[in-house]
Amino acid sequence: MIVLGIETSCDECAVAILDGDSFVARIVASQVKDHQVYGGVAPEVASRLHIEQISTTVDQAFKQANLLPKDIDLVAYTNRPGLMGSLLVGATFAKNFAWALKKPFVAVNHLLAHILVARYVHKNLQFPFLGIVASGGHTTLMLIRGYKEDDVQILGATMDDAIGECYDKVAKAYGLNYPGGPEVDHLAKQGASKAFNFPQPKLNRRFAGQYDLSYSGLKNAVINQRHQFRREGFDDSLVNIMAGFQYAAIEQLIRTIDRAAHDFKINQVVIGGGVAANSYLRQCMKEKSHLNFFDLPLSLCGDNGEMIAYYGKELYFAQDKQGDSLTVGVMPRVNLFRYQRV
Ligand code: ATP
Numbered sequence: 276m277i278v279l280g281i282e283t284s285c286d287e288c289a290v291a292i293l294d295g296d297s298f299v300a301r302i303v304a305s306q307v308k309d310h311q312v313y314g315g316v317a318p319e320v321a322s323r324l325h326i327e328q329i330s331t332t333v334d335q336a337f338k339q340a341n342l343l344p345k346d347i348d349l350v351a352y353t354n355r356p357g358l359m360g361s362l363l364v365g366a367t368f369a370k371n372f373a374w375a376l377k378k379p380f381v382a383v384n385h386l387l388a389h390i391l392v393a394r395y396v397h398k399n400l401q402f403p404f405l406g407i408v409a410s411g412g413h414t415t416l417m418l419i420r421g422y423k424e425d426d427v428q429i430l431g432a433t434m435d436d437a438i439g440e441c442y443d444k445v446a447k448a449y450g451l452n453y454p455g456g457p458e459v460d461h462l463a464k465q466g467a468s469k470a471f472n473f474p475q476p477k478l479n480r481r482f483a484g485q486y487d488l489s490y491s492g493l494k495n496a497v498i499n500q501r502h503q504f505r506r507e508g509f510d511d512s513l514v515n516i517m518a519g520f521q522y523a524a525i526e527q528l529i530r531t532i533d534r535a536a537h538d539f540k541i542n543q544v545v546i547g548g549g550v551a552a553n554s555y556l557r558q559c560m561k562e563k564s565h566l567n568f569f570d571l572p573l574s575l576c577g578d579n580g581e582m583i584a585y586y587g588k589e590l591y592f593a594q595d596k597q598g599d600s601l602t603v604g605v606m607p608r609v610n611l612f613r614y615q616r617v
Pocket residue numbers: 284285286356357385386389409410411412413438439440442443454455456457460548549550551552553554576577578
């Protein structure tokens with residue numbers, strides 16, 4: 276079976292082709308450079324660039340795979356969540372492409388794709404497992420029992436900023452480039468994490484769920500430190516501030532994962548999304564944690580077409596080979612409360 280995967284939910288126009296169990300094409304047309312002048316993703320710019328990129332990126336993928344459009348058996352594409360305009364470009368293209376070829380298509384949840392691609396990488400990963408999306412838009416803990424949304428239980432999520440967004444905003448305040456994650460990670464490695472003691476949130480569990488998180492307080496504390504940093508001019512401490520920030524950001528995530536894993540007696544953990552590429556997070560999960568961590572290669576952490584192709588294929592089979600209909604729309608947000616929460 277040959278599956279075309281299309282991802283356009285944010286600022287990456289990513290396409291992959293899965294042939295049997297192998298990826299025969301993988302292309303990521305990143306828009307990062309075009310958004311850097313804005314210090315973040317400009318939605319209108321993103322959708323316009325997707326319009327320019329989508330056909331050529333798909334063409335390139337077929338060339339790379341040495342296949343023709345008629346060879347594919349299924350089209351999978353992201354239809355939720357993401358930027359409305361960006362999603363619409365990928366969805367419209369994918370549905371038209373499949374319809375013209377008389378092939379089935381499936382609309383895919385980007386967040387579940389970020390996590391479930393781990394089943395492609397690790398054939399020994401069994402349901403149920405703990406899945407965490409740590410990305411630019413989400414910080415969400417889920418209990419994953421299968422491929423369908425009904426098999427997923429949301430355990431907790433950030434009540435304010437996403438962890439990746441927090442990295443990006445901190446980086447921006449300190450004059451670093453967008454996206455901030457990789458730069459902050461790089462600087463943090465050179466600093467002493469204990470030099471700055473940034474706060475951990477104390478969530479009132481009467482209002483917050485047991486496994487909810489919060490990143491806006493940390494973000495503000497680190498940005499406020501910047502003003503002090505300017506006033507007192509201790510420039511050489513940039514790496515220490517970043518190390519202190521990274522420690523606080525990742526510790527909160529790891530402690531929440533540990534607690535959920537303990538309470539639900541689940542040992543297998545997958546972390547997906549751009550922040551899953553973070554070196555400190557990976558090191559902690561591999562070396563310090565007693566949990567069984569199924570890591571993703573760096574190429575599958577950020578947005579990519581492979582996760583959409585693979586997850587789309589599995590979903591198609593889980594839905595008894597029921598493709599979606601042309602009337603399926605796009606959803607900028609997925610309502611977490613639709614899922615059962617604890
Ligand atoms: P979502 O998946 O929630 O829709 P998104 O698709 O925009 O959001 P991704 O592309 O999965 O998010 O991840 C991008 C985020 O990952 C950015 O915020 C970026 O700063 C962050 N990131 C990338 N590399 C690292 C790293 N090494 N350490 C920390 N954060 C990182």
